[in-house]
Amino acid sequence: MTPISETNEPVVAKRSLTAPLKGAVALVTGGNRGIGRAIALRLAVLGAAVGICGRDQATLDETLSALQKIQTPAHAESADVSQAAEVLRLVANTEAALGGISILVNNAGVGLFGPMQEKSEADWDRVLDTNLKSVFLVSRAVAPGMIKRGAGDIINISSLAGHNAFAGGAIYCASKWGLQGLTACLAEDLRGHGIRVSSVCPGSVATEFGGNLQKKAHALQADDIAHAVEMLVTQAPNSFISEIQMRPLRKA
Numbered sequence: 001m002t003p004i005s006e007t008n009e010p011v012v013a014k015r016s017l018t019a020p021l022k023g024a025v026a027l028v029t030g031g032n033r034g035i036g037r038a039i040a041l042r043l044a045v046l047g048a049a050v051g052i053c054g055r056d057q058a059t060l061d062e063t064l065s066a067l068q069k070i071q072t073p074a075h076a077e078s079a080d081v082s083q084a085a086e087v088l089r090l091v092a093n094t095e096a097a098l099g100g101i102s103i104l105v106n107n108a109g110v111g112l113f114g115p116m117q118e119k120s121e122a123d124w125d126r127v128l129d130t131n132l133k134s135v136f137l138v139s140r141a142v143a144p145g146m147i148k149r150g151a152g153d154i155i156n157i158s159s160l161a162g163h164n165a166f167a168g169g170a171i172y173c174a175s176k177w178g179l180q181g182l183t184a185c186l187a188e189d190l191r192g193h194g195i196r197v198s199s200v201c202p203g204s205v206a207t208e209f210g211g212n213l214q215k216k217a218h219a220l221q222a223d224d225i226a227h228a229v230e231m232l233v234t235q236a237p238n239s240f241i242s243e244i245q246m247r248p249l250r251k252a
């Protein structure tokens with residue numbers, strides 16, 4: 001359907017229908033496997049140049065080769081996003097290889113579940129540093145370039161656990177509730193600069209997350225999350241969808 005403006009004139013689509021992200025540069029943290037890999041491949045198919053990071057070299061190599069088959073400029077780098085120095089190196093190398101980052105997907109994350117009284121301080125630090133501090137570090141490194149260019153999308157892969165409470169979820173839920181607050185405040189800091197900061201909050205997704213491949217037939221698939229990211233980065237230039245909550249259509 002041809003979009004219609006308020007004045008009832010058809011809006012002239014400036015974006016290519018086949019490659020709407022041509023010219024965009026995306027960085028997907030944890031883009032080597034799971035949900036991040038699906039997002040990276042989806043953004044590449046839409047025409048973006050794509051950088052990915054993770055710590056496991058074998059999956060970085062495998063996903064880089066899948067990106068190259070799409071014939072998009074791509075960059076893969078081993079980096080721990082909870083470490084400030086590694087984040088600065090990652091962003092500098094990605095921008096040197098591909099150009100200024102216009103889409104940042106903060107996806108890297110770890111799951112840890114079980115009674116709070118059985119968890120250690122190291123458990124708390126690992127989950128909070130990976131799921132929350134990393135988003136501050138990577139966004140802080142990428143935002144100045146976006147501000148300079150007056151545009152950008154920062155998408156944080158949060159969780160329904162960022163809204164809900166359940167037994168055994170204390171540390172993970174704390175990280176994702178914190179991420180919801182961080183996302184909302186970054187959005188207010190940056191929207192005046194033409195930068196959208198939003199969160200995607202899925203329920204269970206069939207990945208190896210938490211060391212436990214979830215095989216439930218009705219679970220969301222990694223590609224479903226990639227589709228939500230596609231919706232965010234292809235929304236109309238003047239609109240700002242701040243959050244997407246996702247559940248599988250059928251419960252059983």
Ligand SMILES: NC(=O)c1ccc[n+]([C@@H]2O[C@H](COP(=O)([O-])OP(=O)(O)OC[C@H]3O[C@@H](n4cnc5c(N)ncnc54)[C@H](OP(=O)(O)O)[C@@H]3O)[C@@H](O)[C@H]2O)c1
Nearest residue numbers: 030033034035054055056080081108109159204205207209
């Ligand atoms: N699966 C679910 O049910 C579900 C539901 C809601 C939200 N989520 C969220 O979705 C995101 C992706 O999860 P997933 O299901 O795809 O899990 P996954 O298959 O376990 O993948 C996690 C990704 O994060 C990367 N990562 C972890 N720690 C990192 C670090 N310190 N530095 C850099 N990369 C790191 C991993 O790469 P390396 O191990 O190579 O570092 C991997 O690419 C997470 O934020 C998670 O909280 C998942």
